[in-house]
Amino acid sequence: MTAEIAFHDLQQGGSTRELPYYCELARRSNSTLELGAGTGRVALELAGLTDLSANELDEHLMDELIRRARARSLSVTPVPGDATTLDLGRRFDLILAPASFVQIVGGQGARQALLRVVARHLAATGVAVVAIADVDEILRECATPAAPQRLCADGRSFSVRQLAATETEAGAQVSWQHSEPGGTVDTVRLTIHRVSTEDIGAHAHASGLRVSRVHQDPGDAASLGSRYCVLGHVPEHSAKPS
Numbered sequence: 001m002t003a004e005i006a007f008h009d010l011q012q013g014g015s016t017r018e019l020p021y022y023c024e025l026a027r028r029s030n031s032t033l034e035l036g037a038g039t040g041r042v043a044l045e046l047a048g049l050t051d052l053s054a055n056e057l058d059e060h061l062m063d064e065l066i067r068r069a070r071a072r073s074l075s076v077t078p079v080p081g082d083a084t085t086l087d088l089g090r091r092f093d094l095i096l097a098p099a100s101f102v103q104i105v106g107g108q109g110a111r112q113a114l115l116r117v118v119a120r121h122l123a124a125t126g127v128a129v130v131a132i133a134d135v136d137e138i139l140r141e142c143a144t145p146a147a148p149q150r151l152c153a154d155g156r157s158f159s160v161r162q163l164a165a166t167e168t169e170a171g172a173q174v175s176w177q178h179s180e181p182g183g184t185v186d187t188v189r190l191t192i193h194r195v196s197t198e199d200i201g202a203h204a205h206a207s208g209l210r211v212s213r214v215h216q217d218p219g220d221a222a223s224l225g226s227r228y229c230v231l232g233h234v235p236e237h238s239a240k241p242s
Contacts (some may be wrong), residue, residue, distance in 0.1 A: 010160035029094035038100035047074035084113035
């Protein structure tokens, strides 16, 4: 296991709270596309339930996802590349953007592009779910540094310590301190953009989609205020004539 993969897994924190919800949706869907799949935290749970395609920009994370899928005799179709520019020439019954992915792809332009990709690939009666986190809740939860999390793999020990988050004009900047064998220490920063359900609704509308409902995190208390925007195509009979 490389340091990059170890740190990715540690930063994900092993959260499973939303998996039952995604699994329920996948069971009802013949085909599913996950955007920003990483090493497979969600994808590996869905692969046995639906014809799954998993998108990831980082080729090393994608390779690890496929390796883990094969080790479990699961079928996952890799979709490498930037999620905001995908054009696969097919549609899916279910599209997922979990783990606040829409908030880390970039600013407003990137979010608009991502919603256009969702519209381009969503089946006529399909469902898309976009997860967003409450930035204020992130700032409250991450006001003080957390205890280190450790992972041992291949005889090597890696640790990640979440430092205090800071508020920025865009949203929240979360920092992690990475430590790996040999004493190498590095600090990695990630901006989580402040995005509202109204923002998602506006981007969706501009792409020919609509928000059919919004609901809160279905899992445990460590939700960071997550909300799920459920999207679908605007019915033809309600579309304005051209």
